[in-house]
Amino acid sequence: MDTELHLESNFAKELEGLYVEWQAAVIPNPRLLLLNEGLATRLGLSPEALRKEGAALLSGQRLASGSRPVAQGYAGHQFGVFNPQLGDGRALLLGEIRDPRGQLWDLHLKGSGRTPFSRGGDGKAALGPMLREYLIGEAFYALGIPSTRALAVLATGEAVQRERPLPGAILARVAASHLRVGTFQFVAVREQDELLRRLADYAIARHYPDLLALSGGERYLAFLEAVMQRQARLIARWMGVGFIHGVMNTDNMSIAGESIDFGPCAFMDAYDAGTVFSSIDQNGRYAYGEQPRIGQWNLVRLGECLVPLVNDDVDQAIAQLTTVLQRFPALYQEAWREIFAQKLGITEVGEGDDPLFEDLLQLLDAEQADFTLAFRSLSAELQGLPAAEQDRLGIPPVPESWAPWRERWLARVGTVRPLAAVGAAMDAINPIYIPRNHQVEIALVAAVEEQDRQPLEALLAVLAAPYVARPEWRSYSAPMPANLGPFRTFCGT
Numbered sequence: 001m002d003t004e005l006h007l008e009s010n011f012a013k014e015l016e017g018l019y020v021e022w023q024a025a026v027i028p029n030p031r032l033l034l035l036n037e038g039l040a041t042r043l044g045l046s047p048e049a050l051r052k053e054g055a056a057l058l059s060g061q062r063l064a065s066g067s068r069p070v071a072q073g074y075a076g077h078q079f080g081v082f083n084p085q086l087g088d089g090r091a092l093l094l095g096e097i098r099d100p101r102g103q104l105w106d107l108h109l110k111g112s113g114r115t116p117f118s119r120g121g122d123g124k125a126a127l128g129p130m131l132r133e134y135l136i137g138e139a140f141y142a143l144g145i146p147s148t149r150a151l152a153v154l155a156t157g158e159a160v161q162r163e164r165p166l167p168g169a170i171l172a173r174v175a176a177s178h179l180r181v182g183t184f185q186f187v188a189v190r191e192q193d194e195l196l197r198r199l200a201d202y203a204i205a206r207h208y209p210d211l212l213a214l215s216g217g218e219r220y221l222a223f224l225e226a227v228m229q230r231q232a233r234l235i236a237r238w239m240g241v242g243f244i245h246g247v248m249n250t251d252n253m254s255i256a257g258e259s260i261d262f263g264p265c266a267f268m269d270a271y272d273a274g275t276v277f278s279s280i281d282q283n284g285r286y287a288y289g290e291q292p293r294i295g296q297w298n299l300v301r302l303g304e305c306l307v308p309l310v311n312d313d314v315d316q317a318i319a320q321l322t323t324v325l326q327r328f329p330a331l332y333q334e335a336w337r338e339i340f341a342q343k344l345g346i347t348e349v350g351e352g353d354d355p356l357f358e359d360l361l362q363l364l365d366a367e368q369a370d371f372t373l374a375f376r377s378l379s380a381e382l383q384g385l386p387a388a389e390q391d392r393l394g395i396p397p398v399p400e401s402w403a404p405w406r407e408r409w410l411a412r413v414g415t416v417r418p419l420a421a422v423g424a425a426m427d428a429i430n431p432i433y434i435p436r437n438h439q440v441e442i443a444l445v446a447a448v449e450e451q452d453r454q455p456l457e458a459l460l461a462v463l464a465a466p467y468v469a470r471p472e473w474r475s476y477s478a479p480m481p482a483n484l485g486p487f488r489t490f491c492g493t
Ligand code: AMP
Pocket: 086, 087, 088, 089, 090, 091, 117, 118, 119, 120, 121, 122, 123, 124, 125, 252, 261, 263, 491, 492, 493
């Protein structure tokens, strides 16, 4: 490679006991389908070099210097049921990239073959779900919401047997780290206290380094609180764009606070707190409106793991951890309020504003109004956009029935700033383009069934600029036509 890809292997060096050293399955002819040049550049990698060498390096066929690939162990509660051993059943951590600013990023493969953690699985991934993960990660990046991102999608040239044979793929993924709540559960359930401390200190050094200044149990209590804070903000951001993760198991919750493993995720059109898209979530455990509660449930599981680090007296440790965990509802509510205040152009927000936000959501629910477009309708009106122009952009007018709520809102927005400026500020936080489910499906079907990546490339371009309305992108802002629904997602295996 012209500009050599060098990887560090800090996880492998520091956390023995949490992985198995492993190699990717041999693939005769891997092919680079999508390369994320923007991400490569940010990481200090050469897109040109990756174009040439990426097929071998990002499929695990050739190892970058410094790489010690490992399959990571983790446990997890899946839909509330504990499994002490999940782990990377079809994934490998190749190592860590140090970017030009000195920050470490995991480089990880999904679909790279069976590992000792595969259980019954084949270790493979189908192309459609890997392209989906690429697309959603890029949408999050452009929205400014923390997320893992895809560096590349490769075709393996092999068929993957699902309900029918599908083209196989490997996703090369970049994350702040792949430490999960389930990583802590893996160690805690085995009662490996020394490894638990090493893991916690590794996580703290990597993601919350300021906390290293604390000692004893205080450090781990502060760690829990810091993870809670990031999760509260992350979930509030999801709620603000109508995102439903779909499989918020504890093994899919990142210690670094990024969106991760959003296989069956989807964005809702019409507002409904009960929205579920995943075909396997039959009881609505991971419905839109349940996400904060489930986030807290998962964090309690993390808290349970930390007991031995917090205090030698178990009862005291539990009491101390409980005190921290009880702050989650308030932390979340504050993060949520902050997001909805921004969405509605309110700069100084307080608890007293919650009913205003809740009443709007009730209105949207009652009228089955599109969640994304509702905020753009309100801001377009503030900016005095002519009706014809608004129509060209695909933004519906504010319905008459919202008038009483609108009066309350306008009174709250106040007169300090010109209304046009308030509207412009709202447009900077309320996307007009989200990955609409039918658009994602159109793009994936074309790419997978017809080897036509043009619709996917076009959708990626739209999602890279989600805040600026353009008449030529009108079709991308429209909700799913009723005749295409209801929409269902399937676990990305
Ligand atoms: P995920 O649904 O991708 O979050 O994965 C949940 C668990 O199932 C993880 O332990 C995965 O490694 C494992 N898994 C998912 N798909 C496969 C597969 N095709 N082969 C082996 N393990 C898998």
